[in-house]
Amino acid sequence: SWPANEIELYGPGTDSGTFDYFVEEVLGEGDSRSDYTASEDDNILVVGVQNDVDALGYFGLAYYAENSATLRAAAIDGGDGPVLPTDETVNNGTYTPFSRPLFIYVRKDALEADEALVSFVNYYIQNAPTIVPEVGYVALPEEIYGIASRLVANVEAGTVFQNEDIAGRDLVDILDMSRTLEAPAE
Numbered sequence: 505s506w507p508a509n510e511i512e513l514y515g516p517g518t519d520s521g522t523f524d525y526f527v528e529e530v531l532g533e534g535d536s537r538s539d540y541t542a543s544e545d546d547n548i549l550v551v552g553v554q555n556d557v558d559a560l561g562y563f564g565l566a567y568y569a570e571n572s573a574t575l576r577a578a579a580i581d582g583g584d585g586p587v588l589p590t591d592e593t594v595n596n597g598t599y600t601p602f603s604r605p606l607f608i609y610v611r612k613d614a615l616e617a618d619e620a621l622v623s624f625v626n627y628y629i630q631n632a633p634t635i636v637p638e639v640g641y642v643a644l645p646e647e648i649y650g651i652a653s654r655l656v657a658n659v660e661a662g663t664v665f666q667n668e669d670i671a672g673r674d675l676v677d678i679l680d681m682s683r684t685l686e687a688p689a690e
Contacts, residue, residue, distance in 0.1 A: 507558070513540035514549040514561030522564060529601040550575070565589050565603075566640025594642045605644065615659050622656065629653050 516523040518536075527536050541552055546563040553561040554574050568577055568589065579586030582600035593599035608628065614621055629652050636643040654660075 509558040512552070512556050512559040513537075514552040514559060514563075515540050515542060516546070516549070516563060517542040517544045519544055522562070525604055526562060526602075529604075562602075564640075565594065565642065570640060591637075591642045595645055603642075606641070610656075612659055615656065625656050626653065629656065 515526070515536075523536070523542075527534075541549070543549055546567045549561050549563045550567050550571050553559040554571065560578075568575055577588050579588050580599060580602055581587070582598065584598065587593050587598045587600075589599050589602065594603040597603070608625070610621065610625055615625070629649050633643045633646065633649060
């Protein structure tokens with residue numbers, strides 16, 4: 505009963521982090537197909553899918569959420585049944601493998617030497633839970649922001665995600681809680 509119409513495909517261009525993540529997580533060692541409309545502008549992808557009943561595309565959740573009245577999300581089955589993209593399924597790892605955290609990286613020596621940088625990073629961490637949703641992204645659980653604040657205060661370098669496969673895992677659960685994350689002495 506599937507119609508004989510050609511499916512038009514839309515997706516990020518090769519300079520996109522979303523493209524890189526998709527290729528790595530979905531295709532593994534494979535190459536992406538090239539017979540699709542590629543764009544670095546997710547709005548172009550959204551419009552392409554909106555204007556063609558036979559179109560299929562992928563782009564960031566923020567663009568779906570902004571256009572959810574005219575788009576339909578695909579449920580992804582990461583092995584435990586189909587899951588739709590929501591803030592909750594992104595954070596708890598069940599919308600796998602199509603969710604990923606975004607990071608900022610700060611050099612340890614810069615944190616030790618530049619109070620303005622420390623102030624900026626602390627401002628970023630403290631305000632991210634409010635600002636991140638305003639720009640269409642999913643805020644991390646509060647616990648993660650607290651841990652990030654303690655890492656900055658302790659000038660602790662590194663990431664608990666380094667060389668770690670995070671697909672399908674709850675973000676809070678994958679934090680290395682064995683680290684010493686106590687608040688610095690006053």
